[in-house]
Amino acid sequence: MSALHLSFFSAFTLSSLGLAFHRTHLISALLCLESMMLSMYVALSMWPIQTQTSSATLLPLLMLAFSACEAATGLALLVASTRTHGSDHLHNFNLLQC
Secondary structure: OHHHHHHOOOHHHHHHHHHOOOEEEHHHHHHHHHHHHHHHHHHHHHHHHHHOOHHHHHHHHHHHHHHHHHHHHHHHHHHHHHHHHHOOOOOOOOOOOO
16 A cells, blocks of 8 residues: 555544544534545545546546535534524434424
8 A cells, every 4th residue: 555545544534533533513523524525535636647547537526516515514504503502512412303
């Protein structure tokens, strides 16, 4: 495994571990999701260079568009939950109380 693959894998793993273990605030969960998407985007962008293909792939741009949509949806949920519950602590949310 090259150093480049190891760095992308470790960035994705650390962000997924952060999402799994540090779930006190909604904003920290959203930041972990964004770092996961960023590491996947960089890995997909470097893939044609690693395989030495001349054609550019559309997959990194599509992933970047979905990442922007995910960030906008996450921030909208953050604003809505902060307005209704008063904070972004995840333990304050009761999903059964709609």
